Amino acid sequence: MTNNGYFHWIAIPALVLVMVLPGCSQASNAEDGSNQERAENLIRMAGKSFAGGNFRKNADLLKEAAATDPQNIRVWWKLCEAYQLTGELDLAVKACEQQLSLHPSSSSHNGLGLVYLAKKDSAKAASEFEKAAANTDDQSYYSNYVWSLLESKQYERAIPVAQRLVELNKNDPHELKTAYHWLGIAYYEDRPERQSARICSTCIRQELFYG
Secondary structure, X not given: OHHHHHHXXXXXXXXXXXXXXXXXXXXXXXXXXXXXXXXXXXXXXXHHHHHOOOHHHXXXXXXXXXXXXXXXXXXXXXXXXXXXXXXXXXXXXXXXXXXXXXXXXXXXXXXXXXXXXXXXXXXXXXXXXXXXXXXXXXXXXXXXXXXXXXXXXXXXXXXXXXXXXHHHOOOOHHHHHHXXXXXXXXXXXXXXXXXXXXHHHHHHHHHHHHO
């Protein structure tokens, strides 16, 4: 009887544990839902502050939203932009990096690259813009990439990127002139003896043709 009682005593706590765990899971899910809703409310409030020109309050509200729901992808890119508006560029980098960890994408790399440009770190910006342009033909990403390469004096690397930008903008006369201009700069700085005259003559023809 002692053995039966012993085994009966062991079984009861095991049953209690099985019964308690689902309850813990439900409470956790409810808390997650509450945090997500609160974070979304904070994001909406931040948007109103932004529209009213109160960039400091906008950043503070988004910071609170990020702390409330750290898995919210939207709050991190908004916070990245918010910190740029307040001039807190190191915090902007961290926010962009957090967004990248949650949602790696061309737009995320482009956003981080823009922060590095604001920090006047053209080399790191170029690295991010390269990743942004890797799987897309978005002209804006290529424009940022070329510009950052020129700013960081990576002229040889800038040449093929500028050539690609020329191809992408062949149906846009205004942007095409800019692309040729950047290509001319890259050639001039990298190969002044041979190529710059040819490229610049092309730029002049573009100017004469399109006005």
